[in-house]
Amino acid sequence: MPELPEVETVLRGLKAHAVGRRISAVEVSHPQVIVGSPDEFAELVRGREILCGTRKGKAIALELGPRSGPSRQRGHSRRMEHADNGSRYLLVRLGMTGQFTVNPSAAPLEPHTHVRLALDDGREELRYRDPRRFGRLRCCTTEELDTVFGGLGPDAPSISRPQFLAALRGRRGPIKSWLMNQQLLAGLGNIYADEALFAAGIHPLTPAGSISDAAAGSLLRAVKQVLRRAVELQGTSFRDYIDIEGRPGNFLPRLRVYQRTGEPCRRCREPIQRLVIGGRSSHFCPHCQPRPRGAARVG
DNA sequence: GCAAGCCTGACC
DNA sequence: GGTCAGGCTTGC
Numbered sequence: 001m002p003e004l005p006e007v008e009t010v011l012r013g014l015k016a017h018a019v020g021r022r023i024s025a026v027e028v029s030h031p032q033v034i035v036g037s038p039d040e041f042a043e044l045v046r047g048r049e050i051l052c053g054t055r056k057g058k059a060i061a062l063e064l065g066p067r068s069g070p071s072r073q074r075g076h077s078r079r080m081e082h083a084d085n086g087s088r089y090l091l092v093r094l095g096m097t098g099q100f101t102v103n104p105s106a107a108p109l110e111p112h113t114h115v116r117l118a119l120d121d122g123r124e125e126l127r128y129r130d131p132r133r134f135g136r137l138r139c140c141t142t143e144e145l146d147t148v149f150g151g152l153g154p155d156a157p158s159i160s161r162p163q164f165l166a167a168l169r170g171r172r173g174p175i176k177s178w179l180m181n182q183q184l185l186a187g188l189g190n191i192y193a194d195e196a197l198f199a200a201g202i203h204p205l206t207p208a209g210s211i212s213d214a215a216a217g218s219l220l221r222a223v224k225q226v227l228r229r230a231v232e233l234q235g236t237s238f239r240d241y242i243d244i245e246g247r248p249g250n251f252l253p254r255l256r257v258y259q260r261t262g263e264p265c266r267r268c269r270e271p272i273q274r275l276v277i278g279g280r281s282s283h284f285c286p287h288c289q290p291r292p293r294g295a296a297r298v299g
Numbered sequence: 300g301c302a303a304g305c306c307t308g309a310c311c
Numbered sequence: 312g313g314t315c316a317g318g319c320t321t322g323c
Contacts, residue, residue: 096303132320134304173314189304279316281302
């Protein structure tokens with residue numbers, strides 16, 4: 001379940017193993033994971049060098065250079081190059097079970113491998129595998145990328161305290177849903193939202209806008225600290241997540257509440273409870289994260 | 300039957 | 312506009 005730390009780990013892997021290489025061939029075996037026409041996607045991506053990689057929240061964008069091969073017009077300016085054959089971006093959302101790996105092209109194909117991008121001479125390839133097919137690949141222009149990234153709130157590790165407080169103001173929904181709303185704050189999913197709320201001692205049903213500035217400050221610190229530690233440990237592998245070299249993340253033993261329903265709180269020994277909030281399971285310690293006055297009872 | 304991220308659509 | 316339910320998908 002890739003959230004920001006897992007996505008950041010994949011991005012670092014792509015920088016190490018794919019940036020600077022040319023996509024020499026494209027094969028899409030399941031059109032559903034491509035946004036738009038798979039043929040168009042293949043045509044647009046083929047022949048371009050991967051120039052660099054960036055990330056916002058859980059979205060990865062690989063900047064692709066101009067098409068290689070026989071140029072139609074020689075000696076044209078950079079401006080011209082940009083105008084008719086310039087940069088495109090390979091936008092990647094891993095969804096729930098998306099995996100990017102670099103493999104020898106001769107290596108056996110894992111089931112649910114939907115896209116193969118041959119690199120350089122074709123001896124190695126970038127593979128996109130996604131059993132549940134919630135992830136999406138898209139080839140887009142600078143403008144389209146700006147629209148997608150613009151729809152996301154500030155990247156969680158770099159949101160400022162004033163931005164964070166302002167975004168909470170007036171929100172009546174539960175803080176758990178707020179933390180997972182990518183339009184407000186980009187990068188958190190179910191695991192790290194639960195972990196940050198535990199670290200800050202805040203009940204997941206607390207109305208977001210009712211949180212005091214002091215408590216919001218500790219929540220912001222908790223969010224950043226949990227993410228920083230998880231990036232250091234290369235993410236959490238609960239079921240499917242692996243990085244570009246096929247390695248799982250190491251954050252699992254650090255989880256305090258996520259998927260620990262009924263197990264004793266590591267701080268106070270009280271059994272961890274589970275609630276469904278916004279259709280997502282939420283795990284919390286009823287003692288360390290007391291229910292706020294006025295919060296609706298659930299369950 | 301449940302888990303997940305993200306999109307759509309219904310509702311106030 | 313915010314908020315929430317539902318659907319997608321497959322392995323456990």
